[in-house]
Amino acid sequence: MPAVRDLRVLLRLTDFRRLLTVRLLSQCADGVYQVALAAYVVFSPEKQTSPAAIASAMAVLLLPYSVVGPFAGVLLDRWQRRQVFLYGNLLRAVLACGTALLILASVPDWLFYASALSVTAVNRFVLSGLSAALPRVVDAERLVMANSLSPTAGTLAATAGGGLAFAVRLVASDSDAVVVLLGAVLYLCAALSSLRMGRELLGPDPEQVQPRLGAALASTARGLADGVRHLSQRRFAARALAAMTLMRFCYGALTVMVLMLARYAWSDERGAGSEGLALLGIAAAFSGAGFFAAAVLTPWAVGRLGPYGWMIACAGSAAVLTPALGLPFAPAPMMIAAFVLGLTTQAAKITTDTVVQSSVDDAYRGRIFSIYDVLFNVAFVGAAGAAALMLPADGRSAPLVVTIAVLYAVVTAILLSWNRSAENTS
Numbered sequence: 104m105p106a107v108r109d110l111r112v113l114l115r116l117t118d119f120r121r122l123l124t125v126r127l128l129s130q131c132a133d134g135v136y137q138v139a140l141a142a143y144v145v146f147s148p149e150k151q152t153s154p155a156a157i158a159s160a161m162a163v164l165l166l167p168y169s170v171v172g173p174f175a176g177v178l179l180d181r182w183q184r185r186q187v188f189l190y191g192n193l194l195r196a197v198l199a200c201g202t203a204l205l206i207l208a209s210v211p212d213w214l215f216y217a218s219a220l221s222v223t224a225v226n227r228f229v230l231s232g233l234s235a236a237l238p239r240v241v242d243a244e245r246l247v248m249a250n251s252l253s254p255t256a257g258t259l260a261a262t263a264g265g266g267l268a269f270a271v272r273l274v275a276s277d278s279d280a281v282v283v284l285l286g287a288v289l290y291l292c293a294a295l296s297s298l299r300m301g302r303e304l305l306g307p308d309p310e311q312v313q314p315r316l317g318a319a320l321a322s323t324a325r326g327l328a329d330g331v332r333h334l335s336q337r338r339f340a341a342r343a344l345a346a347m348t349l350m351r352f353c354y355g356a357l358t359v360m361v362l363m364l365a366r367y368a369w370s371d372e373r374g375a376g377s378e379g380l381a382l383l384g385i386a387a388a389f390s391g392a393g394f395f396a397a398a399v400l401t402p403w404a405v406g407r408l409g410p411y412g413w414m415i416a417c418a419g420s421a422a423v424l425t426p427a428l429g430l431p432f433a434p435a436p437m438m439i440a441a442f443v444l445g446l447t448t449q450a451a452k453i454t455t456d457t458v459v460q461s462s463v464d465d466a467y468r469g470r471i472f473s474i475y476d477v478l479f480n481v482a483f484v485g486a487a488g489a490a491a492l493m494l495p496a497d498g499r500s501a502p503l504v505v506t507i508a509v510l511y512a513v514v515t516a517i518l519l520s521w522n523r524s525a526e527n528t529s
Contacts, residue, residue: 113249118240121299123253125188126233128296130257132192132289133226134264135271136199138384139282140219142272143206145366146380154494157359158487160216165480184239184305185297187232191225192294198222199287203280233257236305255398262391264289269384330471333463340462342521344475346414347455348482349514353421353507354448355486357429361386361437363498369434382434386441393445400446401453410454411522415515417447422511429504 113119144160202218233253241249268282275281334341365383404413421444428440455475463471493503 113241113245113252116241116245118300118304119237119249121296122233122236122240122305123256124296124299125192125293126253126257127260128289128293129188129192129229129233131260131264131267132195132199132286132293134261134266135268135282135289136202136222136286137261138265138268139272139279139286141362141383142268142282142380143215143279145362145383153496154359154363154487154491154498157362158484158491161355161487162484165484181307183302184232184236184307185300185302187228188297189294191229191232192290192297195222195225195229196287196290196294198225199283199290203283203287206280206283232305235307239305258394262388265387266384269381272380330474334471334474337462340459340471343410343414343455343458344478346418346514346518347451348478349510350418350421350448350451351479351482352486352489353425353510354444355483356490356503356507357425357440357444358483359487359490360429360494360498360500360503361441363494363496364432364437365498367497368432368499385434386438389438389441390445393442393447394449396442397446397449397453401450404450405454405457409522410458411518414451414454415518415522417450418511418515418518421447422508422515425508425511426504429507430501432499 114123140160145157198218198221202215202222205215205218237249237253264286268285271285272278272282334344362383365379365386367379369379369382401413404416408416424440424443428436428443431437459471459475490503493506494500
């Protein structure tokens with residue numbers, strides 16, 4: 104496979120290999136920690152989880168991250184990136200240990216969420232730093248290859264971490280605290296692995312740092328406003344981004360529905376058995392397989408159908424298959440739905456990434472992707488809130504499934520209209 108051959112070439116580069124090790128350990132720890140959070144919030148026997156509680160948890164963990172995210176780069180470009188990986192992962196290891204203690208102490212939910220938010224906030228700096236450091240460890244000819252393979256490897260590591268968390272939780276008598284401590288150990292390993300790289304290796308160069316922090320933050324705010332104006336002038340990119348946001352909303356609402364089904368409808372009489380959690384893990388694995396299939400299929404499909412054509416196929420397939428597979432509310436068809444929606448959602452995202460990268464000026468690209476990131480998370484949180492209004496306690500809601508199918512159909516119709524318009528003007 105070309106991807107395997109390309110990865111083999113990159114792994115010959117010592118500094119890339121060391122940076123990739125930090126990414127794999129860090130994102131594997133993220134996967135462990137996130138599964139532990141989901142298990143504690145949704146499957147704890149003492150908690151009567153509701154869709155509103157899940158929506159609140161998503162809002163607490165994602166919305167501040169989205170607001171702070173665009174400004175993280177300002178600080179990141181003032182600190183040595185190797186030190187960000189070292190101290191960032193050490194801090195997350197300590198904070199994760201604190202989360203484990205809070206789980207054992209059965210503290211109020213707001214205190215637990217504050218601890219979880221602290222861990223995920225640091226995550227923004229680490230992931231952004233990993234991307235920013237990549238040009239320092241590979242040459243220009245291999246940079247595109249590295250940008251394609253390194254984040255994919257990180258996503259697979261996070262998925263593997265999630266699977267490891269499920270396995271450890273079963274062995275450790277459903278102890279979420281033990282799983283969180285495993286995440287802390289992996290964060291510590293990521294911190295220690297960063298010491299294999301020189302302190303100055305990953306930059307930034309001191310002479311390129313803007314001297315005043317206030318000026319840098321103000322410049323970032325102005326830059327985001329400029330990015331919005333630039334995006335409004337790039338209709339092709341703006342439309343793809345709007346369609347992707349709606350599809351992300353649909354995916355988020357169905358994710359909350361599956362969480363509630365696994366918690367109650369697919370679990371034992373107490374609604375907190377390991378069977379429901381295991382089925383949730385299988386659904387996540389099917390969705391992850393859909394993500395991988397999207398990465399394989401999308402380059403070929405976009406070449407054959409064009410960006411809008413492929414997004415039309417994805418949204419149209421989801422519109423048809425969501426009610427067909429979702430309305431039985433049974434595990435087997437829902438696993439197929441998880442694969443299909445993972446494929447269609449990720450394929451639309453990859454296509455949108457490509458459209459944005461090719462349609463906007465390079466000088467605005469970073470700012471547009473910051474806006475993209477905010478929309479991506481806000482859509483997911485908004486979907487959780489909408490699902491909370493429609494879902495009963497057991498997660499079985501035909502109106503929600505039909506509403507999502509209609510939204511997919513609307514996206515399909517809008518994309519068809521835009522595609523015809525683009526063809527007529529070309």
